[in-house]
Amino acid sequence: MAKKIIVIGSGAAGMTAASTAREHSNDAEVTVFTEDEYIAYSPCAIPFVLEGKIKNFESIVMHGPDFYKKERNIAVHIKTKVTGVNMDKKTVTTADGKEHPYDSIIVATGGTVFIPPVEGANLPGVFTVRNINDGKAIQKAMKGAKSVVVAGAGVIGLEMAVALKHAGLDVTVIEMFPQVIPRIFDSDMAAMVQEYCEQQGIKFVLNIPIGSIKGSGKVEKVVAGNNEYPCDFVIMSTGVRANLEIPNMMGLDIGALGAVRVSPTLQPYKKGRLVKDVYLAGDVIMVESAAAPGPTMSQLGSSAVRQGRVAGINAAGGYAFYPGVLSAFISRIGDIEAGGTGLSKGLAEYYGISVVEGKATGLTRARYYPGGKKITVKILADKDTHKILGSQMVGGEEITGRVNWVTAAIIKGTTIEEFVSGFENAYCPPTSMVMDIVNVAAEDVAKKL
């Protein structure tokens, strides 16, 4: 009999899992249940639609349920809430009361933006940046608005700040940590990004959490410390928490980071014992770090897709595993790109690792080739093992490939000496310097070891 595979969730993890399960099993019945209206799009695109770089929200939706039905024989039920999962009977119950049997199930319920529990957080005019309806609501709020407060200076907060500034609004970013892009960027690299944003006219209030949001009937101002910041609306980019309603319903073990603990095959545990026929993927899980001795939450679209692939293969009866993750990331903030991989200095030190750091600044093309952009690369290595731990980069172009390059080195346990002596760079004047700035940064680390 054909295997029944149910996927809960239609984000990058869920839809990749469904498609991968189909690829690996021609005759399986693959069904997706999702509360969402729009499926198969990248929430990472939302700031760029609001900035006007992408023409509209419709264009970021790759496919609708019809496509999945017709092209992949996957039944996608949108606006459909799952109300129960019975792991003994192996059934899923939907809000309409129907029971759906499964042979294997993939839980990809994603995450929700964490809203700090402050006064006024539920006022109209407080938005998150999580799905297309959020984006459309923000687009509506932008009309006639003059000023906005962005709470949280992570990469999404900064992408939003630049988008809103370029749309003509007065933008203030409030961040409880003393720097932008906290945790994944060191303060020196963060300062470069902040400086760029300030040149665009964005104001920063650092080291102070949002105290409250005031307004009668709708947002009128944000209070932080002793100051008030009048604004027409507020963007909450204050981090993402796993959606645990269904995992909790299933009794799955939740890890220390507040997400579902999984095996490398992406199976959950229940009271410490591995659960059969259940797989998870995306923002709902925590996974092993490839750089640090401990779990991490990756919360990236690229990670969700890779995890979805593993869950899909395994749910279809194949075998795949998800190894440790470095969470390589890249963000376009106006005209600059900020990317990184592995551990920041602060995070390495949190794990008790002694860090040596090196840095180099140069150009993305030969000095004399027109159009070259400034680029700064920082590389961190373990003082004891000399292995590369992480890297951060800020520059005008071509950061993505460089991040992937150093990511490869870290995954394979490369020492800084190996990188310096053996890691070649391709060169031609229009696309790089003869020794790439990544190599120069690595040499700078080597000198200090």
Next chain:
Amino acid sequence: MAKKIIVIGSGAAGMTAASTAREHSNDAEVTVFTEDEYIAYSPCAIPFVLEGKIKNFESIVMHGPDFYKKERNIAVHIKTKVTGVNMDKKTVTTADGKEHPYDSIIVATGGTVFIPPVEGANLPGVFTVRNINDGKAIQKAMKGAKSVVVAGAGVIGLEMAVALKHAGLDVTVIEMFPQVIPRIFDSDMAAMVQEYCEQQGIKFVLNIPIGSIKGSGKVEKVVAGNNEYPCDFVIMSTGVRANLEIPNMMGLDIGALGAVRVSPTLQPYKKGRLVKDVYLAGDVIMVESAAAPGPTMSQLGSSAVRQGRVAGINAAGGYAFYPGVLSAFISRIGDIEAGGTGLSKGLAEYYGISVVEGKATGLTRARYYPGGKKITVKILADKDTHKILGSQMVGGEEITGRVNWVTAAIIKGTTIEEFVSGFENAYCPPTSMVMDIVNVAAEDVAKKL
């Protein structure tokens, strides 16, 4: 007493060696002898000056002898021929008859374009693309010229062909192999580059060597097979041979590829025995391949710089070694980039390796993000070991970082399965697809293994 270090040659290898020796020894006397007039520039830039992308030849010269004297305390003697090296007395003799004692010597005499021994090859109007004077002579020849034949369809030949076409000339490329970019590109990837060049209006004559060059007093036409190609001048981009005059004078062992055989410390051999206090770098040497069981000639500016660094450290009394090389390269040919690393299919098969290849085509940005360029990535793996052997890419932007990324994987002996499961890519819509085309190509290989 201060150590005396003599460098012969002022290209990327020689000047890097001199600068590195200085860095590693404050009190050494560092002297460079070179027959050239211009030093410290990248010959790779010449086609882009001729294309008008770089404003003039002066701008590609980074530094002159004065800079080296003043800033680095390095004495550079231009237009100075070395006529003898006495390895017993440890002296160098220059054309003026003077003897210069050394403690260690670095030979970086580079290479010369190989001119096929055909009739008319020494006619006025036959140019190579090797140094600034070549570039200036070509620039002069372009004035009033209508048509040109480029002999050799390697990357320099193609960069030149596009440059001359964009300057308004009628361009015919004649290549003795049946494809462009032979040896380092497979025919399918080469066909993409050829197609682009043909769209620019460049004509190709493949699988036929140049028979002769005719003209009375200057170039008038090229004969290949049974056809004649009228032209005002000829560009010879027919490969580079090591300049062996000085190594031969020194009696150094020459390897099977017609270049000096060196140890990983870049020391030569004499009748099979390692020679002390002599180091070589750049196009004059052959080195170990990191992908194939045998020696290779890297002949890249980026390799020359890395070798110069090793030679400089060792000549100054330090210790560095040059590991196997993959010769990662990148070329900008008009609006496209062609890059690669490691072995091509043909070269792998030459070494008796069974090859499995995978390929993917996509975009450099998310599908809906404006300005994304087409990119095709091919990856080759060893059928027996599953290790990645090589990669070739053609696309509109951001190829360099991707080449370096796969280069890192090959250097570290990564299997295709490891790449598929563990090699993350950083993602944001303006700079990549959620799963990078490199990852998709790797999956394609994995499916076939």
